[in-house]
Amino acid sequence: MAVWGGLLYITFPEPYRVTYLELASRNYPIYPLCFIIAILGTLMFCKFGCLIDRIPVVNTVLRFIGKNSLYLYMIHCLDKMWDEFWDFR
Numbered sequence: 001m002a003v004w005g006g007l008l009y010i011t012f013p014e015p016y017r018v019t020y021l022e023l024a025s026r027n028y029p030i031y032p033l034c035f036i037i038a039i040l041g042t043l044m045f046c047k048f049g050c051l052i053d054r055i056p057v058v059n060t061v062l063r064f065i066g067k068n069s070l071y072l073y074m075i076h077c078l079d080k081m082w083d084e085f086w087d088f089r
Helices: 002-011 028-053 056-085
Strands: none
Touching: 002 028, 028 056
């Protein structure tokens, strides 16, 4: 995490001038550094997910949401397909 924070500081030396944090920065002279930051950020996110998975109450809720989120997504896909199918204009 310290490596990721240090590399992020090198990429964004003046954070008060940035209106939003874009981790896929378009700073091409230091592109390899941006690539390393993206990999380390992904690894950090995975480790954070593993830590959250060890908390029993949060674990139960997130697993329920994870199991049923595909159903909700499919309902939204059917809504879009339904509108395209019945559009007789």
